[in-house]
Amino acid sequence: xxxxxxxxxxxxxxxxLADGTAVEVLLATQxxxxxxxxxxxxTQHIETGNSELVIRVLQGKRQGKAxxxxxxxxxxxxxxxxxxLLASIQCDDSTLLPLPMSQEYRPLSHYVSDTPLVTPDExxxxxxxxxxxxxxxxxxxxxxxxxxMQAVGLANSNGLFAYNAYTSAGFSVTVMxxxxxxxxxxxxxxxxxxxxxxxTAVALEKALAGRNPKALPPGQYDVILEPAAVxxxxxxxxxxxxxxxxxxxxxxxxxxxxGQKVLNDRVTITDDVYHPQTLGLNxxxxxxxxxxxxxxxxxxxxxxxxxxxxxxxxxAESTGHALPLPNTNGPxxxxxxxxxxxxxxxxxxxxxxxxxxxTHFHYTNILDPVPLMIxxxxxxxxxxxxxxxxxQPVKNFRFTESVVKAFNQIEALGRETAYAHAFxxxxxxxxxxxxxxxxxxxxxxx
Amino acid sequence: MRDLTxxxxxxxxxxxxxxxxxxxxxxxxxxxxxxxxxxxxxxxxESLGFGVRVIVDGAWGFxxxxxxxxxxxxxxxxxxxxxxxxxxxxxKGNVRLTKEDVVDTAWQTPLVIDPFRVPVTEKLDLxxxxxxxxxxxxxxxxxxxxxxxxxxRQWLATSEGTFIDQTLTRTGAGYAATAVENGEVQKxxxxxxFGGQYMGMGYELVKGLALIENAERTRxxxxxxxxxxxxxxxxxxxxxxxTQLALQIHESMGHPSELDRxxxxxxxxxxxxFLTTEKYGKFRYGSDxxxxxxxxTVPGGLATFGYDDxxxxxxxxxxxxxxxxxxxxxxxxxxxxxxxNSRGCCRADSWASLPMIRIxxxxxxxxxxxxxxxIADTKDGILMCTNKSWSIDQMRYNxxxxxxxxxEIKKGKLGAMLKNCTYQGIxxxxxxxxxxxxxxxxxxxxxxxxxxxxxxxxxxxxxxxxAPARFRKVTVGVGRx
Ligand SMILES: [Zn+2]
Numbered sequence: 001x002x003x004x005x006x007x008x009x010x011x012x013x014x015x016x017l018a019d020g021t022a023v024e025v026l027l028a029t030q031x032x033x034x035x036x037x038x039x040x041x042x043t044q045h046i047e048t049g050n051s052e053l054v055i056r057v058l059q060g061k062r063q064g065k066a067x068x069x070x071x072x073x074x075x076x077x078x079x080x081x082x083x084x085l086l087a088s089i090q091c092d093d094s095t096l097l098p099l100p101m102s103q104e105y106r107p108l109s110h111y112v113s114d115t116p117l118v119t120p121d122e123x124x125x126x127x128x129x130x131x132x133x134x135x136x137x138x139x140x141x142x143x144x145x146x147x148x149m150q151a152v153g154l155a156n157s158n159g160l161f162a163y164n165a166y167t168s169a170g171f172s173v174t175v176m177x178x179x180x181x182x183x184x185x186x187x188x189x190x191x192x193x194x195x196x197x198x199x200t201a202v203a204l205e206k207a208l209a210g211r212n213p214k215a216l217p218p219g220q221y222d223v224i225l226e227p228a229a230v231x232x233x234x235x236x237x238x239x240x241x242x243x244x245x246x247x248x249x250x251x252x253x254x255x256x257x258x259g260q261k262v263l264n265d266r267v268t269i270t271d272d273v274y275h276p277q278t279l280g281l282n283x284x285x286x287x288x289x290x291x292x293x294x295x296x297x298x299x300x301x302x303x304x305x306x307x308x309x310x311x312x313x314x315x316a317e318s319t320g321h322a323l324p325l326p327n328t329n330g331p332x333x334x335x336x337x338x339x340x341x342x343x344x345x346x347x348x349x350x351x352x353x354x355x356x357x358x359t360h361f362h363y364t365n366i367l368d369p370v371p372l373m374i375x376x377x378x379x380x381x382x383x384x385x386x387x388x389x390x391x392q393p394v395k396n397f398r399f400t401e402s403v404v405k406a407f408n409q410i411e412a413l414g415r416e417t418a419y420a421h422a423f424x425x426x427x428x429x430x431x432x433x434x435x436x437x438x439x440x441x442x443x444x445x446x
Numbered sequence: 447m448r449d450l451t452x453x454x455x456x457x458x459x460x461x462x463x464x465x466x467x468x469x470x471x472x473x474x475x476x477x478x479x480x481x482x483x484x485x486x487x488x489x490x491x492e493s494l495g496f497g498v499r500v501i502v503d504g505a506w507g508f509x510x511x512x513x514x515x516x517x518x519x520x521x522x523x524x525x526x527x528x529x530x531x532x533x534x535x536x537x538k539g540n541v542r543l544t545k546e547d548v549v550d551t552a553w554q555t556p557l558v559i560d561p562f563r564v565p566v567t568e569k570l571d572l573x574x575x576x577x578x579x580x581x582x583x584x585x586x587x588x589x590x591x592x593x594x595x596x597x598x599r600q601w602l603a604t605s606e607g608t609f610i611d612q613t614l615t616r617t618g619a620g621y622a623a624t625a626v627e628n629g630e631v632q633k634x635x636x637x638x639x640f641g642g643q644y645m646g647m648g649y650e651l652v653k654g655l656a657l658i659e660n661a662e663r664t665r666x667x668x669x670x671x672x673x674x675x676x677x678x679x680x681x682x683x684x685x686x687x688x689t690q691l692a693l694q695i696h697e698s699m700g701h702p703s704e705l706d707r708x709x710x711x712x713x714x715x716x717x718x719x720f721l722t723t724e725k726y727g728k729f730r731y732g733s734d735x736x737x738x739x740x741x742x743t744v745p746g747g748l749a750t751f752g753y754d755d756x757x758x759x760x761x762x763x764x765x766x767x768x769x770x771x772x773x774x775x776x777x778x779x780x781x782x783x784x785x786x787n788s789r790g791c792c793r794a795d796s797w798a799s800l801p802m803i804r805i806x807x808x809x810x811x812x813x814x815x816x817x818x819x820x821i822a823d824t825k826d827g828i829l830m831c832t833n834k835s836w837s838i839d840q841m842r843y844n845x846x847x848x849x850x851x852x853x854e855i856k857k858g859k860l861g862a863m864l865k866n867c868t869y870q871g872i873x874x875x876x877x878x879x880x881x882x883x884x885x886x887x888x889x890x891x892x893x894x895x896x897x898x899x900x901x902x903x904x905x906x907x908x909x910x911x912x913a914p915a916r917f918r919k920v921t922v923g924v925g926r927x
Contacts, residue, residue, distance in 0.1 A: 032902065034901065034902055036901055037536070038710050038712075038714075040538075041536050041538045043506075043711050044506065044508070044711075044800055045505075045507060045508065045530070045532070045533045046508040046510070046529070047508075047509045047510075048509070048798040048799075049510075054491070064488070065488045067489065068493075069492070069494060075492075079492075082490050083490075086488060086566060089566060090485065093484050093485060095484060119532075120532035121532045123532070124533060124535050125535075127536060128535065131536075142713035144714060146901075173714065174714045176710070249587040250587060250627075250629070250631075251588075251624070255629075326484070326485050326487060327486065328479055328481045328486040328590055362717065362840050363837045365837045366835060367848045367925070370629045370630070373925060375837050375846050377837070377839040377840065377844065379717075379840055398837075398844050398846060398870070400868075400925025442844060442870050442921070444843050444844035445720075445841070446841055
C-alpha cells in the first residue's frame with residue numbers, strides 16, 4: 001500500500017524524468033486478505049498486496065503509455081522511456097485532449113482503519129463460529145471472508161493531484177443441503193458492520209426451507225427479486241445503457257430518448273459514489289471530480305455519464321466517469337443506485353396471487369444490447385408464492401428477458417436498499433423489486 | 447534466483463512447514479487496440495513479484511509481495527506460515543500432496559518470431575489498415591482491432607528440491623465490426639470473438655491469420671445482419687463451427703471436469719459440477735462420436751507448458767472416450783481423491799495469486815466428415831458461427847449460447863442468413879445428440895483468454911480444438927423479442 005506522500009514523491013520523479021513532456025501518473029495500490037472455506041473447513045487463505053503505476057505521456061496530439069510495479073530509479077526511467085517512445089511513433093490523433101488542470105474534490109471517505117488490521121486468527125475464529133451452525137444441521141457451508149484496502153492516485157504535470165482510498169470487508173456464504181442451497185452476502189467499508197454469523201444463519205434458513213424442491217414448467221411468472229437479483233439486471237444497464245459511447249453510437253436503450261419516458265414511474269436511477277452504502281472514488285481516471293448524476297428520474301431518461309472527450313463531442317460537461325485512458329468503452333457509471341420504494345418483501349409476497357420469490361441470479365449474460373435482453377439462472381433459493389404466502393420451494397430456472405421490459409413492469413420496490421455484487425462484479429445499491437410477467441425460458445435438473 | 451528461493455524455503459522450514467514452494471514471476475504485457483480510427487488501448491506493462499505457499503500443521507497458507515528482496519521474502523514467508531497455522535484450526539484432515547518426480551529443469555514456449563521484437567509501428571500499421579476497411583460502411587458504428595502478447599518468466603522452487611525456470615509466451619490478434627441502424631445492433635468478429643485468436647506461439651500466428659483478407663467480408667456480414675431474418679424458434683438440427691464449439695467444450699466439459707469444483711471448493715462463486723466422482727469411468731456424457739482429450743503438451747495451446755505450478759509435468763489424457771466420462775482435471779492436492787497422481791493442472795494467473803486447478807487444452811477429437819457433407823445431409827437445420835453470449839448453470843447442466851450469425855439449412859442446402867441466433871440445452875443430452883464430427887482437415891485449436899475462476903477472481907488461458915459438428919433436434923431461438 002502506497003500512501004499519498006510517497007505517491008507524490010514518485011510522481012515528481014516521473015515528471016522530472018519526462019523532462020518537460022506532458023505526463024500523467026496513475027497509481028493503483030491495494031492490500032487484501034481473503035479466506036475461502038468449503039465443506040465447513042478452510043480451503044484457501046491468502047494475503048497479498050501490490051502497487052502499480054501507469055505513466056501516460058502526451059506529445060501534442062500523440063500519447064504513449066507504459067506501466068510497472070517496481071519504483072527504483074532504473075525501472076521508472078525505463079517505463080518513462082517506453083511511454084515516450086510509444087508516443088513518438090503514433091500518428092496525430094485530432095481528438096486527443098490535453099491533460100486537465102488541477103481540480104477540487106468533494107470530500108469522500110469510505111475508509112475504516114480497523115478493516116485492514118484483522119488477523120488470520122481472528123478471521124478463522126469468526127468463520128469457525130459461523131459454519132458451526134451448519135455442521136449441526138448436517139449442511140455444508142462454502143464462502144469467503146475478505147478484507148482489505150484500495151487506493152487510487154492520479155497526478156499530472158499541470159499540477160493536478162488526487163488520491164482517495166477505501167476499505168472493504170466482505171463475507172459471502174452458500175449453505176448446501178442435500179437438494180437445496182441458500183446464500184447471503186454483505187460488503188461494507190467497516191469490518192465490524194459485516195456479521196458472518198447472521199449472514200450464515202440467513203443462508204442456512206434458506207437452504208433448509210428449500211429442501212424437496214418441486215419442478216415447475218418454465219413460462220411467465222410474476223417475480224419478487226431480492227436486491228442481489230435486481231443488481232444483476234442493473235449491471236447491464238450500467239455497462240450497455242448509461243455510458244456516453246453506446247448512447248452516441250445508437251447502441252443504448254436511451255439513445256435518442258433523453259427526456260422521454262423509458263421505464264416505469266417507480267424507477268429512479270442515479271450514479272452516486274457519495275451514497276453511504278457504496279464504495280468508490282471521488283474522482284475519475286482523468287482526475288475529474290466524480291459527480292452524482294441522475295440517469296433516470298421517475299421513468300424519464302435524464303442523462304448519461306461522460307468523460308471529457310464524450311462531453312466535448314456532445315456539448316456536455318464531464319461528469320467524472322472516465323475509465324483509464326485510452327480505452328474502448330468510453331465513460332462508465334460505477335456506482336449505480338436504484339432509489340428505494342415503499343414496500344417490503346413481506347408486503348410484496350402478501351400482494352402476489354401467484355409468483356416466484358428469487359434470492360439471486362447466476363451467470364447472467366447479454367444477448368441484445370438495445371432491449372437489454374439478458375439470460376441467466378436462478379440460484380440458492382426459488383420459492384413459489386401463492387395467494388400471498390410462500391408455499392413451496394421450486395427447482396431452478398433459466399430466464400431470458402429484456403431488462404427494459406422488466407423495468408417497465410415493476411409493481412413495487414423495497415423500502416430498504418442493499419449494496420450487492422452481480423455475477424460479473426461491480427457493486428450496486430438497490431432494493432428488492434416485484435416485477436410482473438418475467439420470462440423463464442427453460443428449466444434445469446436441480 | 448536460487449539464492450532468493452532458498453531464503454523462502456529455509457525460512458518456511460524453520461517455521462514448521464514440511465512443504466513450501468515459492469514462485470518468482472516476471473510478467474510483460476503488450477496490448478494494442480485501434481477503435482474507429484483512434485488508439486483504443488495501449489499497454490506495455492511489467493510486473494514483478496513472488497508468492498510463497500506453505501503447509502503448516504496440515505493446512506495451506508499463502509502470502510505474496512512485489513518486494514523481491516531478502517528481507518521481504520523472509521517476512522512474507524513467515525506471514526504465509528502464520529496464515530497456515532490459523533487455517534489449521536478449521537480443517538478436516540491434513541493436506542497430503544501426491545508424490546511426484548523432483549526435477550531441475552527449464553522450459554519455454556517454442557517461437558518463430560518473438561512478438562516483443564516486432565516493432566509497434568508494424569503492429570499499429572496492420573491494425574489501422576484493418577480499421578479502415580471495417581469502417582468503409584457508414585452503418586459500422588464501432589470497429590475494434592486488437593493485438594496482444596504476454597510473456598511470463600517464472601522460477602518455481604519447492605522444498606522437495608524441484609527448480610523450474612519456465613518462460614511462456616502468448617500472442618494473438620483479431621477484430622470486430624458492430625453495425626447499428628434503427629435500434630438494431632449486430633456484430634461480426636474475426637477470427638473469433640472477444641479479441642480474436644490467441645495461441646501459445648509467436649508473431650508467426652498473426653502473420654498467418656489472413657486478417658486483412660477477411661476484413662471486408664466481416665464488415666459486410668455485420669451490415670447484412672441488420673436486415674437478416676431472426677433465428678426461428680423450435681427444435682432444429684444444429685451445426686456449430688469450431689469457434690463456437692470451443693466455448694461449448696469449455697463451459698460444458700472443461701469446467702465440470704475440474705476436480706476441485708466437483709468437490710465443492712468453488713461452490714460460493716462459480717458453482718459445482720454434475721460430474722461427481724461416482725460417475726467417474728462410467729457416466730454416458732455424449733454419443734459414441736464424442737471423444738475429448740485434455741492435452742497440455744499440444745503445440746500452440748494457450749495452456750501448453752512444460753510444468754504446472756505444482757511442478758508436475760504436462761500431460762495428455764482422455765476426459766471423454768467415445769461418449770463415456772473418464773477423466774478429471776486435477777492437481778497434487780485433490781488427485782488422491784480419485785487415487786491418481788496429478789494431471790498437472792495447477793496454475794495461478796500471477797505471482798500474487800494462489801495456484802488452483804485450471805482447465806488445460808481440451809479438444810473434441812476429429813471425426814471423418816466434411817462440412818459440405820454435413821450440410822448436404824441435413825434436412826431442416828441451422829449453421830451457427832462465432833460466440834456472442836454464453837451462460838451455464840451452477841451444476842453445468844443448463845446452458846444457453848448466442849452466436850453472431852447463422853444460416854438456414856433446408857434440404858441439404860445453405861439458405862438465408864439469420865440474426866440473433868441462440869440455442870439451449872442440457873449438457874449430457876446435448877452431447878448425446880451429436881451424430882457427426884468433421885475431420886482433421888477442418889480442425890483448429892481455438893484460444894480462450896478470459897476464463898474466470900476463484901475468489902479473488904483469476905483469469906486463465908487455454909485452447910480448445912474442434913472441427914464443425916452436428917447436434918440433432920436442439921432448442922433454438924430462445925426468448926425472441
Ligand atoms: Zn472458464
